[in-house]
Amino acid sequence: MRKRAIKGSTYNWTSxxxxxxxxxxxxxxxxxxxxxxxxxxAPVTWFVLSSFKDLTDFSARPPMLFPxxxxxxxxxxxxxxxxxxxxxxxxxxxxxxxxxxxxxxxxMAAFAFAxxxxxxxxxxxxxxxxxIMIPLQVILIPMYLVVSSLGLVNTYWGMIIxxxxxxxxxxxxxxxxxxxxxxxxxxxxxxxxxxxxxxARIVMPLARPALAVVAIFSILWRWNDFLWPLLIAxxxxxxxxxxxxxxxxxxxxxxxNIVLAMSVMSIVPVLFMFIFMQRQIxxxxxxxxxx
Amino acid sequence: MIVRGPNxxxxxxxxxxxxxxxxxxxxxxxxxxxFITFIIWPAIRGFYISFFDSMDGSNFTYVGTANYKAxxxxxxxxxxxxxxxxxxxxxxxxxxxxxxxxxxxxxxxxFARNFFRAIIFLPVxxxxxxxxxxxxxxxxxxxGPLNTLxxxxxxxxxxxxxxxxxxxxxVIFVGIWVHLGFYTIILLAGLQGIDRSLFEAAAIDGAxxxxxxxxxxLPLLKPTTLIIIILSTIHGFQSFDxxxxxxxxxxxxxxxxxxxxxxxxxxxxxxxxxxxxAAGVILFMIIFSFTALNFLIGRKKDAV
Numbered sequence: 001m002r003k004r005a006i007k008g009s010t011y012n013w014t015s016x017x018x019x020x021x022x023x024x025x026x027x028x029x030x031x032x033x034x035x036x037x038x039x040x041x042a043p044v045t046w047f048v049l050s051s052f053k054d055l056t057d058f059s060a061r062p063p064m065l066f067p068x069x070x071x072x073x074x075x076x077x078x079x080x081x082x083x084x085x086x087x088x089x090x091x092x093x094x095x096x097x098x099x100x101x102x103x104x105x106x107x108m109a110a111f112a113f114a115x116x117x118x119x120x121x122x123x124x125x126x127x128x129x130x131x132i133m134i135p136l137q138v139i140l141i142p143m144y145l146v147v148s149s150l151g152l153v154n155t156y157w158g159m160i161i162x163x164x165x166x167x168x169x170x171x172x173x174x175x176x177x178x179x180x181x182x183x184x185x186x187x188x189x190x191x192x193x194x195x196x197x198x199x200a201r202i203v204m205p206l207a208r209p210a211l212a213v214v215a216i217f218s219i220l221w222r223w224n225d226f227l228w229p230l231l232i233a234x235x236x237x238x239x240x241x242x243x244x245x246x247x248x249x250x251x252x253x254x255x256x257n258i259v260l261a262m263s264v265m266s267i268v269p270v271l272f273m274f275i276f277m278q279r280q281i282x283x284x285x286x287x288x289x290x291x
Numbered sequence: 292m293i294v295r296g297p298n299x300x301x302x303x304x305x306x307x308x309x310x311x312x313x314x315x316x317x318x319x320x321x322x323x324x325x326f327i328t329f330i331i332w333p334a335i336r337g338f339y340i341s342f343f344d345s346m347d348g349s350n351f352t353y354v355g356t357a358n359y360k361a362x363x364x365x366x367x368x369x370x371x372x373x374x375x376x377x378x379x380x381x382x383x384x385x386x387x388x389x390x391x392x393x394x395x396x397x398x399x400x401x402f403a404r405n406f407f408r409a410i411i412f413l414p415v416x417x418x419x420x421x422x423x424x425x426x427x428x429x430x431x432x433x434x435g436p437l438n439t440l441x442x443x444x445x446x447x448x449x450x451x452x453x454x455x456x457x458x459x460x461x462v463i464f465v466g467i468w469v470h471l472g473f474y475t476i477i478l479l480a481g482l483q484g485i486d487r488s489l490f491e492a493a494a495i496d497g498a499x500x501x502x503x504x505x506x507x508x509l510p511l512l513k514p515t516t517l518i519i520i521i522l523s524t525i526h527g528f529q530s531f532d533x534x535x536x537x538x539x540x541x542x543x544x545x546x547x548x549x550x551x552x553x554x555x556x557x558x559x560x561x562x563x564x565x566x567x568x569a570a571g572v573i574l575f576m577i578i579f580s581f582t583a584l585n586f587l588i589g590r591k592k593d594a595v
Contacts, residue, residue, distance in 0.1 A: 025500060029396050036393065037410045039468070044413075046436050047425040062442075063434045105321040112318035124319060131326055133582045134334050137529050137550045138575035141557045141567045142337035143329060145348045150328075165325035195314045224418040226532040227554070242420040246536050249424060260428070263421045274416045278409055281416075285473060286480030 051075075051260035058257060074261035082254070084262055086237065087244040091266075094159050094229070094240055095222040101164045102218045103211055110173035111199050115185060125174075131167040136228060144231050158232040159240070163225075169214045172288055176210030177203060213284045216277055223270060241266040334575075341569035346562045358569035368570075370544060371552045374459065378548055379527035381463045386523045390471055391516060394478035395504060408479070412472035419469060423536030426465045427452065455545030458538050462546045465537055466530055474519045481515030482508070521585045525578055549574055
């Protein structure tokens with residue numbers, strides 16, 4: 001307790017005044033947080049356990065917490081009888097290509113906004129930020145019609161390109177690039193480096209922390225994205241995981257326990273990402289409010 | 292911000308100076324072309340289409356303001372508007388209050404603080420489609436764990452996803468469950484930006500915890516709280532994906548919100564692109580006013 005007080009924790013006074021027994025407030029607070037944790041974890045746990053139940057266990061009343069037999073065939077059938085591999089690869093492809101494209105074009109725009117003086121710069125930057133005000137939901141129909149007239153419905157590019165330019169990505173990378181000293185660029189120019197070379201070889205490596213934040217969020221958005229792929233991927237060969245899960249769930253011919261197994265597998269990559277990059281994700285949100 | 296003009300540096304070779312001058316435009320171009328093609332142009336086109344009637348996206352009949360009139364007189368739309376308003380109001384209010392409470396709790400918490408922070412944030416990471424499936428499973432009337440517990444406690448077995456009012460309650464609850472961690476993290480960052488000496492000074496002067504919270508913490512957290520109110524309002528109006536797998540807009544359309552209404556106009560018969568576009572224009576005006584408000588407030592804080 002004393003040690004914590006010296007370290008200057010948030011409320012030193014609570015630590016000092018309650019050195020002997022935990023105060024009622026402390027107990028209440030911890031209890032509330034425990035209840036909250038239960039409300040978050042219990043449904044997810046239930047869901048994961050359900051994905052191992054066979055159809056007999058599913059209709060059991062009262063339902064059982066643990067499956068009477070661990071039906072791992074739910075998982076193997078997702079691969080064998082349904083096209084889980086394809087949905088997974090589609091999601092992976094769209095996520096990876098879209099993230100690479102986002103990083104490339106967002107950082108290029110950010111570089112221009114941060115390191116050049118040009119006519120219309122501030123206007124274009126404000127225009128870029130103003131794109132936040134027009135979310136997909138409000139232009140759903142005209143955007144679909146435009147993409148459709150370009151022949152991009154039922155294509156991977158139709159899923160990838162329209163959302164690749166993100167205002168928040170440009171903003172986050174530009175703010176970071178502003179901190180890179182201009183002298184570095186100047187000396188490279190003296191040495192005869194071209195502008196693209198300066199961007200690719202000097203500025204990009206230095207902007208790595210900002211690029212990492214944008215990459216993490218792009219991966220998250222794209223992996224979990226639903227509304228846009230639902231519009232574009234109308235053929236089953238193009239379904240990403242969320243689209244496949246939502247549509248298979250509506251079909252009575254697909255056993256529910258298989259949908260559950262697929263769902264559990266689809267959230268595993270994100271959970272791993274969260275475990276290893278929790279700090280960057282939480283700080284990214286705390287500092288920029290992006291999501 | 293001072294950026295040294297490139298054309299001040301090199302004037303020797305005019306060809307290079309010209310190339311330099313167009314360089315920034317080339318860097319901005321790919322991003323800008325996508326914005327123009329897939330956001331700006333559709334936005335203009337959507338406004339235009341909202342005055343037309345079309346069932347196939349290629350033949351358009353001019354109908355004047357009929358779509359807007361329909362939106363304000365159609366009983367189906369009235370239900371959607373009522374659902375959306377109910378959802379946004381409860382979602383925003385409860386999210387804001389709970390995230391404030393949990394941010395303050397987490398800020399004071401010493402024991403297992405990072406664990407709790409991670410847990411509360413976990414749902415933000417999950418795919419909304421899967422979240423809908425999870426709660427669909429948990430809230431099942433007959434074999435769901437919630438009703439099993441309720442029955443054991445003698446509370447009957449409410450049809451969460453079967454009765455309209457309960458369906459709306461379920462959708463609001465799950466919406467909050469998904470996003471609460473997001474708002475809490477932003478508020479927690481706001482709390483950690485407050486000068487600690489203020490709390491210490493107040494404590495030395497004999498202020499109680501309650502007084503410190505209401506007289507110091509909350510007033511200083513006001514700007515961040517305002518951002519949360521605006522963000523949660525915008526998110527509320529945009530809600531779609533978890534509802535799709537949780538209730539599908541039912542029972543009996545009781546949880547159909549505006550985004551699903553727009554989606555249905557394009558993909559469910561009768562297809563009405565014009566009507567859907569008009570609904571989009573109205574949604575835009577609502578979201579625009581709240582985002583503009585956010586900009587005005589968050590300007591100094593670089594909050595996007």
